Amino acid sequence: MTLSLLDLEACFEGVVPSIIATADGNGVPNISYLSHVAMVDGEHVALSNQFFGKTSANIRLNPQATLIAVDARTGVQFRLQLTFAYSLDAGPLFEHLSLQVDATSAQVGMAGVMRLRGLDVFRVLEIETVRSTIEPERNASPGRNRLAAAARVVELIAAENDAEGIVDATLTGVETWLGFEHGLFLELYEERHQLVTIGSLGYEPSGIGSDVEMGEGLIGAAAAGGNIVKVSDMSRVRRLNAAVRDSLSDENRTRSIVLPGMPDAISQIAVPLAVAGTVRGALFFESRARLAFTREDEAALSIIARHAALALAFSERTSEEAEAERRAQPPSPATDRGIHVAHHRFDDSVFIDGTYVIKGVAGRLLAWMLEQHLANGRSEFTNREIRLDGGLRLPDFKDNLETRLLLLRRRLEEKRLPIRLMHLGRGRIALEAEGRVRLSREGV
Amino acid sequence: MIDEDLARFIESPVMQIIGTADTALRPEIGRGAGAWVSADRRSIHLVLSGWQWPATVINLRENGRAAVTFSRPADYVSYQIKGEATLRSAEPEEVERSGRYLVAMVSTLMRLGIAAEIIAPWLSNRNPLLVSIEASDIFLQTPGAKAGTRIWSAAA
DSSP, rough: OOOGGGGGGGGGSSSSSSSEEEETTTTTEEEEEESSSEEETTTTTEESSOOOHHHHHHHHHHHHEEEEOOOOTTOOOEEEEEEEEEEEEHHHHHHHHHHHHHHHHHHHOOTTTTTOOOEEEEEEEEEOOOOOOOOSSOOOOOOOOHHHHHHHHHHHTTTTSSHHHHHHHHHHHHHHHHOEEEEEEEEETHHHTEEEEEEEEEEEETTOOOOOEETTTHHHHHHHHHSSSESSSSSTTTOOOOOSSOOOOHHHOOOOOOOOOOTTOOOOEEEEEEETTTEEEEEEEEEETEEEEEEEEHHHHHHHHHHHHHHHHHHHTTTTOOOOOOOOOOOOOOOEEEEEEETTTTTEEETTTTTTOOOOOHHHHHHHHHHHHHHHHHOOEEEHHHHOEEEEEEEESSOHHHEEEEEEEEHHHHHTTTTEEEETTEEEEEEESSSSSEEEEEEE | OOOOOHHHTTSSOEEEEEEEEEOOOEEEEEEEEEEOTTTSSEEEEEEEEEEEEHHHHHHHHHHHHHEEEEEOOOTEEEEEEEEEEEEEEEEEHHHHHHHHHHHHHHHHHHTTTTOOOHGGGOOOOSSEEEEEEEEEEEEESSSSSSTOOOEEEEOO
């Protein structure tokens, strides 16, 4: 059987390190482990060059090399005869691998140390299977149809017309049709240069409202680079997650929400949400399974992410035209309970009865609605009038109003607070308070 | 000279890779199936499956130039030893020692979460040969800024 590079897909996942042998001009051999091997095209592979100086030197004196790559699903070893073709230190392939190397190094606390200096590209002359005393199991992966799965998720997204529906359809659709049970939907808030969690799947607490800096970690790297970033084996990776999780008192003190995560995740993937060439957010999934995300999954998630991003951008536009009919408002429960809302102007953080809710634009929106409610008894608002109120200082460009309101609504629900936001239909929301609100504003 | 710490490392469950080259300077790779240091600590003995790695055997017979890397899978601490190698059939007690290494290596990799059936194709001592390499140079090979640093040379 003639083998092609396409048969070696599972060797390039970075799970079992590949080994390269080279020899200098006198035939003195050298062995080196490789962290990243990537397929360039049907005839070329690229090897990461972080610091294996001897290999780099040898191939310039003697371009012949032999590579052993291991199929991480079956353990089958392949022997590739290579000849050094050229080096790369720029371009899309370099950027993509560089991102991959940076993200995985950051996860093991080696950010910067492992920086990709160059890629050495080799032409593949011959591929052989190394004989084994054990006959490996053939084709361990079940025949899953990722194209059909992507189509089903895209259908679910297309049936929705507001931000909440789109975010939920994306995450639950991926869970149902692709089988990934832990994930996040994050949106880019440009004024903060952060990605903020607006949808969450499989985590308790949900982490709605948690944020990631652009460029930081797997998620930040995927969004900053506009490329999928994936780790297929975290078992030896020291995770740098915050040790303290879901501590309420901490949240109230730090005014930040911990990004949820599985402490024992083995595979992770972050997929950028892009529209019209601009990254607007990211999808993130993780799994306890090794090699949970195949190239087919990457393709399916990429299709799903593009549809979700497009649908979200479109819903933002249409939310301007609020649905005409007003729904009957549920009567506010008439209790005398006092609710104290504190709004800190310096970071627009809002606390309800001492519990941290949210900060930034979403915090400002909540304070504004409460102010209107107290001043003239209003409890219904349309996106249009929120946008028109100059006092809100909404970022005028791509304000993400729909998803900010969604984020706010979910935070209020998750924290079981006596103030709630109700979705009344496209572009229209209602504020509900189970008591008498007292709003104090601190700072200028 | 292989110091005591390095000798212990070599004889612990670490992955063993042997590199050779043919007369046309084409390099070759093989996996070791057990290794230990000679009594005078000048050489390494490595068991190699002649059945699984025939090209390596040919190269060793032709020119004897070898590089052996020992790498601990849990933290990638690695050393590479280069030198001239000789080859002969392994004696029964050497095969037995290789068998103990294979069991220890599989256990170590399984503790890192790799399934036994995945590991099985890598480790064989069928048609066992004993490669003896007289160390001429020793290098630190752990990934990082110091990878490739020579830590000992017979010429020095």
